[in-house]
Amino acid sequence: MIANIPPAPVVEGATHLHSGKVRDLYRIDAGEQAGRLLMVASDRISAYDHVLPSTIPDKGELLTRMSLWWFDQLADLVPNHVVSTDVPAAVAGRAVVCANLEMFPVECVARGYLTGSGLADYEATGEVCGIALPPGLVDGDRLPAPVFTPATKADLGDHDENVSFDAVARTVGAHDAEALRELTLRVYARAEELARERGILLADTKLEFGRVPGEGERGTIVLADEVLTPDSSRYWPADDWQPGRTQASFDKQVVRNWLTSDAAGWDRTSGAEPPALPAEVVALTRARYVEAYERLTGERF
Numbered sequence: 001m002i003a004n005i006p007p008a009p010v011v012e013g014a015t016h017l018h019s020g021k022v023r024d025l026y027r028i029d030a031g032e033q034a035g036r037l038l039m040v041a042s043d044r045i046s047a048y049d050h051v052l053p054s055t056i057p058d059k060g061e062l063l064t065r066m067s068l069w070w071f072d073q074l075a076d077l078v079p080n081h082v083v084s085t086d087v088p089a090a091v092a093g094r095a096v097v098c099a100n101l102e103m104f105p106v107e108c109v110a111r112g113y114l115t116g117s118g119l120a121d122y123e124a125t126g127e128v129c130g131i132a133l134p135p136g137l138v139d140g141d142r143l144p145a146p147v148f149t150p151a152t153k154a155d156l157g158d159h160d161e162n163v164s165f166d167a168v169a170r171t172v173g174a175h176d177a178e179a180l181r182e183l184t185l186r187v188y189a190r191a192e193e194l195a196r197e198r199g200i201l202l203a204d205t206k207l208e209f210g211r212v213p214g215e216g217e218r219g220t221i222v223l224a225d226e227v228l229t230p231d232s233s234r235y236w237p238a239d240d241w242q243p244g245r246t247q248a249s250f251d252k253q254v255v256r257n258w259l260t261s262d263a264a265g266w267d268r269t270s271g272a273e274p275p276a277l278p279a280e281v282v283a284l285t286r287a288r289y290v291e292a293y294e295r296l297t298g299e300r301f
């Protein structure tokens with residue numbers, strides 16, 4: 001799975017470190033920013049655990065701008081890793097220079113609604129990450145209160161594994177585990193409220209945190225990676241919310257609908273790579289990303 005990530009573009013003055021499904025990560029070689037990271041968002045899109053052979057024009061820029069906007073909205077709650085948006089011309093608009101942090105090996109997930117792996121765990125055990133939830137909840141239900149449902153990072157192509165708070169405490173220590181939980185829930189509460197005012201439900205989101213190397217275990221915890229993009233979060237149109245069924249995803253529903261239609265001719269259980277998207281599906285999907293960006297930020301793209 002996820003075999004088809006294209007080679008990362010060469011960026012002058014930076015060394016390629018890693019490529020995920022969507023982003024390419026580099027270390028800056030020399031100059032004022034030497035040693036810092038360059039995080040580049042491509043126009044790649046993934047669905048059903050595959051990177052699709054089609055790209056969505058401007059997606060990398062839209063998600064980069066959305067993430068930067070959110071970092072600003074959250075700046076009074078938590079410091080972030082952004083150093084500069086002055087980046088090499090080849091990646092202008094869709095990259096940020098960020099501090100090279102020691103990352104906590106935890107995907108810090110907050111959920112305000114029940115779906116996805118949270119729903120699967122709940123249906124099997126009545127709990128999510130060791131947190132007992134009331135009986136009778138269905139797909140898409142709003143939870144009585146948002147919960148911290150951490151996961152461990154899986155290798156490329158594998159699924160992250162939900163873990164209990166106690167497991168996180170064993171990995172990073174009780175003090176840091178509590179700090180990560182509190183920061184995650186504060187960020188979620190702020191973002192959920194803001195999105196809801198704009199007619200968008202933030203069902204859940206995944207955050208990553210790190211610490212400035214050398215600051216030691218009492219050093220400041222810094223919000224890193226991308227934040228509150230549709231790639232790291234589930235955004236649902238509020239006027240379409242209806243618990244008891246799969247909710248339409250704000251950004252990828254058009255893609256998923258087409259990929260599972262007869263027109264695509266693709267069997268997603270076959271292991272075969274998905275086909276390229278028709279131009280109209282690409283255009284509709286781009287329009288959804290633009291709409292998400294404009295509705296959330298109130299700015300024109």
Ligand code: ATP
Pocket residue numbers: 018019020021022023024025037081098099100101102103156157208210224225226
């Ligand atoms: P996926 O496509 O499933 O997200 P991935 O997580 O391996 O795969 P990316 O998200 O593109 O791929 O990779 C970004 C990597 O950079 C992650 O490992 C993330 O933890 C790391 N990272 C993010 N911000 C920082 C930072 N400020 N300092 C160090 N590492 C960071």
Ligand code: MG
Pocket residue numbers: 020
């Ligand atoms: Mg990632």
